[in-house]
Amino acid sequence: MLRLENITVIYDGKVLAVxxxxxxxxxxxxVGxxxxxxxxxSSLLKTINLxxxxxxxxxxxxxxxxxxxxDAQLRNMRKSIGFVFQDYNLIERSTVLDNVLIGRLGYKSPLKSLLGLFSDDDYERAITALKQVGLSEKMFVRAGELSGGQKQRVAIAKTLCQRPKIxxxxxxxxxxxxxxxxxxxDYFKKVNEKKNITILINLHDVNIAKKYCNRIVALKKGKIIFDGRPGEIDDRLLENLYS
Known part of the structure; x- marks a missing residue:
């Protein structure tokens, strides 16, 4: 489904990130x-959808x-790739429902996107996505009034509204x-198992990665130094990874 070949990322012509x-x-x-x-x-993840x-x-x-x-083909391709950011990437003055509907913009013409014109089907998909993350009762609340965990669930719902493959x-x-x-x-795991959506997730907590992911990729100085099952990770690898 996804294949990266010889990916190298350099910033400002001198900083080697990947x-x-x-x-x-x-x-x-x-994949954790x-x-x-x-x-x-982060650079590796952001390279996947360019x-x-x-x-x-x-x-x-x-x-x-x-x-x-x-550019047009890339815009179309991005409909199948959802991206969840650490900082939620929500419009805090807008309602939860309006934020989730943003996930449908990739399916709209530039004019409809500009005007925020959504169909009944779009609304149905957004409401369904909110039900999936347990936030139906918050759909008309401003995003800025939510807790951090609720905001991240809204971000997941927005992504689900895209109907992504990954x-x-x-x-x-x-x-x-x-x-x-x-x-x-738990929500990511449910999405992965129930909908067969591929997930690549950056995690700073190794224990969380080992608990939820069925495959782990470890990066050090832009290179992959491990790619395998969670049970194969040992103290020697972790010492090398974080030294």
């Missing part, structure tokens, strides 16, 4: 990406070279307490 990474991810996998701050986790353009290498989705797409999540529980983090990870 170093010649090759990675294949199959439909329905739940771990590593210390500055290891290249929020960051690689200096070298190619990204393939369903055998289509994403890096070679036109979800990319960049440290979505980093700023949440332990109980809320587990709650959010």
């Amino acid at each position: 170093d010649d990474v090759n990675l294949e991810v199959n439909q329905g996998e739940f 990406i771990i590593g210390s701050s500055g290891s290249g986790k 929020l960051v353009r690689p200096y070298k290498g190619k990204v393939f989705m369903d055998d289509i070279d994403v890096t070679g797409l036109s 979800i990319l999540a960049d440290e979505p529980v980093a700023s949440l307490d332990i109980a809320t983090s587990q709650n959010i990870m």
